[in-house]
Amino acid sequence: MPKxxxxxxxxxxxxxxxxxxxxxxxxxxxxxxxxxxxxxGKEVHDLIQTGEFFGVKSSLGKYPREDNALVLQDAQVLVLxxxxxxxxxxxxxxxxxxxxxxxxxxxxxxxxQVENLLEKQEAASAEVGLFSxxxxxxxxxxxxxxxxxxxxYLTYYxxxxxxxxxxxxxxxxxxxxxxxxxxxxxxPAMGGGGAAPPARATKQEAAKPAQGQTLSDTxxxxxxxxxxxxxxxxxxxxxxxxxxxxxxxxxEYVPKAAxxxxxTLFMLGQYDIVIRHYTQMVQSMPKHPDLxxxxxxxxxxxxxxxxxxxxxxxxxxxxxxEPDEDAxxxxxxxxxxxxxxxxxxx
Amino acid sequence: xxxxxxxxxxxxxxQPGEIIFSEYEPGDAFxxxxxxxxxxxxxxxDLEKTIDILxxxxxxxxxxxxxxxxxxxxxxxxxxxxxxxxxRANFEVLMMGNPQIALRLLRLFTKRIYDQxxxxxILTLDDPQAKIADVFLMLDETETAVGNExxxxxxxxxxxxxxxxxxxxxxSVAEVQTILGHFQNQRRIEVFxxxxxxxxxxxxxxxxxxxxxxx
Numbered sequence: 001m002p003k004x005x006x007x008x009x010x011x012x013x014x015x016x017x018x019x020x021x022x023x024x025x026x027x028x029x030x031x032x033x034x035x036x037x038x039x040x041g042k043e044v045h046d047l048i049q050t051g052e053f054f055g056v057k058s059s060l061g062k063y064p065r066e067d068n069a070l071v072l073q074d075a076q077v078l079v080l081x082x083x084x085x086x087x088x089x090x091x092x093x094x095x096x097x098x099x100x101x102x103x104x105x106x107x108x109x110x111x112x113q114v115e116n117l118l119e120k121q122e123a124a125s126a127e128v129g130l131f132s133x134x135x136x137x138x139x140x141x142x143x144x145x146x147x148x149x150x151x152x153y154l155t156y157y158x159x160x161x162x163x164x165x166x167x168x169x170x171x172x173x174x175x176x177x178x179x180x181x182x183x184x185x186x187x188p189a190m191g192g193g194g195a196a197p198p199a200r201a202t203k204q205e206a207a208k209p210a211q212g213q214t215l216s217d218t219x220x221x222x223x224x225x226x227x228x229x230x231x232x233x234x235x236x237x238x239x240x241x242x243x244x245x246x247x248x249x250x251x252e253y254v255p256k257a258a259x260x261x262x263x264t265l266f267m268l269g270q271y272d273i274v275i276r277h278y279t280q281m282v283q284s285m286p287k288h289p290d291l292x293x294x295x296x297x298x299x300x301x302x303x304x305x306x307x308x309x310x311x312x313x314x315x316x317x318x319x320x321x322e323p324d325e326d327a328x329x330x331x332x333x334x335x336x337x338x339x340x341x342x343x344x345x346x
Numbered sequence: 347x348x349x350x351x352x353x354x355x356x357x358x359x360x361q362p363g364e365i366i367f368s369e370y371e372p373g374d375a376f377x378x379x380x381x382x383x384x385x386x387x388x389x390x391x392d393l394e395k396t397i398d399i400l401x402x403x404x405x406x407x408x409x410x411x412x413x414x415x416x417x418x419x420x421x422x423x424x425x426x427x428x429x430x431x432x433x434r435a436n437f438e439v440l441m442m443g444n445p446q447i448a449l450r451l452l453r454l455f456t457k458r459i460y461d462q463x464x465x466x467x468i469l470t471l472d473d474p475q476a477k478i479a480d481v482f483l484m485l486d487e488t489e490t491a492v493g494n495e496x497x498x499x500x501x502x503x504x505x506x507x508x509x510x511x512x513x514x515x516x517x518s519v520a521e522v523q524t525i526l527g528h529f530q531n532q533r534r535i536e537v538f539x540x541x542x543x544x545x546x547x548x549x550x551x552x553x554x555x556x557x558x559x560x561x
Contacts, residue, residue, distance in 0.1 A: 038466050061456030063487055066463070089449055096448040097441055103455040104411065110462040111415070117469045118516060126416035129370035133420070136389045145422070148365040156372060182363070331364070338358075 002080045002088075007031075013055075013069035013077070020058035020065050023085040026050055029075025035067035039113060047072075056085070056099065127153075131162045138169055138188050143177035146170075147328040167230045174328060178289075218250040222257055229264060238264040259290045262297055271301040292318055292329040299336060308340050315340075350380070353440060356430045360423035366407075369420045373410040375433045378447065379403060382427030388419045390509045391519065399424065405447070408454055411437060460488075467558075469516050476557035477515045478525050479550040484514070486547055500546040511542070 004027070007013055013024065016035065026048045033046040033054060046067075048054050058065050059082050080088065089096045134149035150170040157163055172188050179185060225240030241264060244250070244257035258281055265274045278294045278301075288294060299314030315337040323330040357380065360366055367373055369388060377384075379402045386398040386406065397419055400406055406421055411434055432440060441448040464484045471477045485504050512522040526542070529535040534550075536543040544550060 038463060038470070057456045057459060060453050061460045063460045086449055089452075090445040093442050093445045093448055096445060096452055097438065100441070100448065100452055100455065103452065103459060107409075107455055107459050107462065110459060110466060111409070114462050114466050114469065115415075117466065126370045126372070129416070130368065133369050133389055136392070136394070140394075144363065145365050149368045149371075152368055152371050327361075327364075 002078050002084050005077055005079050007071040007075045007077065009071055009073050011071045013071065014065050016065050016068050018065045020055065020063065021082065022055060023053060023059050023080045023082065024055050024069075025053055025078040025080070027076040027078055029077075030072035031075050031077070032070050032072050033067040034070055053095075053099070057103070059085070127157050127160055127162070130156070131160075131166055134166065134173075135169060135190065138173050138176075139190060141176070141180075141183050141185060141188065143173045143180075143182050144327050146173040147177060148331065151328065151332070164230060164232075171226075171230070177328070216250065218244060218247070218253045222253045225257070225260065229260065229267075232267075234264050234267045238268065255285055255288055256290075258285070259288065259294065262294065266297050266301060269304075271304045274298070274301045292321065296329050296333055296336075299333065303336070303340070312337060312340055350378075350430065350444065352443070353430050353436075356432060356436065358429050358431050360427040360429070362423055362425050364423050364427075366421040366423060366427075366429070367417050369418065370416045372415070373407060373417050375431045376405060376407040376410050376437075377421070378405050378430040378432065380428040380430060383424040384427055384429075385422045385424050386419050387422060390513070393509075395509070403447075403450070405451055405454060408451060409458070465514065468514060471554070471557055473557045474515075474517065474521065475525055475528070476554050477517065478511060478522060478529075480554045481511050481514045482542075482544050482547070482550055483554055486544075500548055501543060502547045503541050503543045505541045507540075 007029070009029075013031065014020075014022075028050060031048045031054065033048065035044055036042060037044050054069060055065070130149065130153045134146050134153055137143075137146035137149060147170060150166045150173060153160070153166045154163060154170065157166075160166070169190065172190075176185050176188055221240060222244055225237050225244065228234075228237035228240060238261060241257040241261040245254055245261055248254055258277075262274050262277045262281070265277060274297060278298050281288065281294060282291070282298075295314050295318050299311045299318070302308075302314065303311035315333040318329060318333040319337070360382075366377065366384065379400055381402055384400045384404075384406060385396055386400065387394050387396050389395070407417065409415060409418065430440075441451070464487075468477055468480045468484065471480060482502070482504060485506065486502050508519050508522050508526070511526070512519045515522060526535065526537055530537055534545055536545070
């Protein structure tokens with residue numbers, strides 16, 4: 001049972017540095033929590049209100065007291081052990097919620113203070129950090145992790161200074177994942193390495209390391225178009241892809257280019273044409289290796305047009321299919337579906 | 347465990363090895379593990395370090411309740427993991443109905459406030475040697491709290507690496523190495539591959555106190 005204790009004026013309920021195992025509620029009198037502000041070093045006096053808890057943080061967090069609890073006027077306090085406090089709180093969730101709010105404010109404040117200090121010391125921003133994290137995973141051939149992180153980079157920083165490189169590395173990661181699976185395959189071609197972005201898309205180097213020197217002309221044209229795409233020169237890329245797809249010469253690059261035509265159109269915001277193009281492709285090439293991505297782009301296009309029902313249908317279709325070829329598309333679809341369904345609730 | 351059946355619509359399943367969120371990614375959700383285990387990692391230098399492995403009913407990613415601050419670590423599913431994904435909007439409803447979870451979060455917050463405050467105090471020391479000594483004091487304070495109190499010896503051992511110390515002190519690994527080497531020469535510490543021993547913790551307490559301004 002919680003006990004009532006009486007403290008005389010000028011006595012101290014606990015000292016800074018004391019082990020913390022009791023929580024107090026002030027019932028009458030005056031108690032001040034004294035400590036020096038960690039930022040300014042100035043002495044701070046926080047007066048406790050009647051009915052207010054004190055000593056909660058250090059007791060729950062199991063660390064030494066951070067302040068002196070000084071009695072200013074004879075005080076009566078209710079003394080609780082941690083289990084007693086927890087029992088009380090469990091029967092009155094409002095107490096916890098109120099404290100959560102107070103603590104989260106304190107946490108936000110101290111977090112900001114630490115950030116400010118660190119910012120002076122660490123140059124690396126979140127943007128660079130996210131990119132480097134993706135790069136790390138790719139270097140270590142953790143392709144699905146790299147795909148996730150680089151994809152996030154492009155989501156959050158579509159026009160970021162590393163977006164171009166992130167896009168290229170993402171392609172490397174995706175194709176290496178499809179080709180070799182996580183943890184396997186040769187060391188991925190990371191491109192520039194330093195600050196200078198590589199001139200060309202590196203996807204093909206990773207995917208076809210052995211054929212590097214014997215690329216056909218169509219292949220070269222195709223890679224050139226991929227490069228244009230990753231430089232966001234979508235109009236030019238589209239023209240190239242279209243030419244390759246319509247030439248019908250190369251059995252390997254025609255379907256690839258046909259697929260890329262669609263995603264280039266998507267980037268150009270031509271959602272109706274994307275839908276027409278990919279719908280036709282699904283019918284004419286039902287075994288296309290990028291089928292899942294095609295379905296995803298169809299979903300995305302319908303979503304862009306505001307047809308969420310059709311969009312959901314495509315995402316669900318993807319999730320019902322075998323994920324082994326490209327787990328990333330499943331991941332993306334699940335998220336997209338979640339977003340659409342979540343949006344309906346809130 | 348609390349009755350969470352009404353929160354089924356927030357449930358998410360992750361396959362083994364799937365990233366739940368990545369370090370540096372902005373976040374607005376936090377997670378409650380219902381089944382499976384989650385590895386919390388950070389890339390330090392050129393190594394992915396496991397910081398923690400979490401099991402049901404632990405909470406992670408809770409800093410996101412505060413603001414869309416970038417994630418400070420990566421969360422990856424170890425096996426098939428089922429989590430409840432929560433955000434500011436549904437958080438209060440969940441807490442009202444599940445005081446146990448609210449209490450767990452409250453405890454987590456107290457710990458975080460302490461960590462951050464302590465980190466702040468370390469970072470504001472001017473003397474690099476004092477910074478590092480204070481990292482050990484901080485580690486000691488939390489370890490003391492979990493029941494080493496009876497220990498009469500002034501010697502303390504910490505399962506930390508150079509990178510950990512560098513992280514807490516906000517210094518480079520090279521700087522930390524130099525200073526630890528210096529402490530070692532003074533026979534104040536011993537460095538092992540998996541741990542660092544402080545020979546006399548009170549010596550460090552005195553040392554840091556002389557360097558802390560305005561105390």
